Amino acid sequence: MKENIKFEQDSEMLDEYDFSQGVRGKYYQQYQNRNLKPLRGVQFIIDTQGRKTGVILDWNEHQKFWHDCLNQFGFSALPYLW
Secondary structure: OOOOOOOOOOOOOOOOOOOOOOOOOOOHHHHHOOOOOOOOOEEEEEOOOOOEEEEEEOOOOOHHHHHHHHHHHOHHHHHHHO
């Protein structure tokens, strides 16, 4: 016998997140074909089996991202970001 499970509304979703103009699956086919555009200022580290195991970000290109990481996690996260 199947039980009915009720899920609570996710109260953590902030009002400024507006997905009303989002398109579900917009890049799905490109991703499946491995035909996505390369990202500027991003270089992936690939192991001997061809898996992406790390990333190198150009700090000049992604300065806002770096700043946001430090604000979010503090300087104690620096060993994990090197």
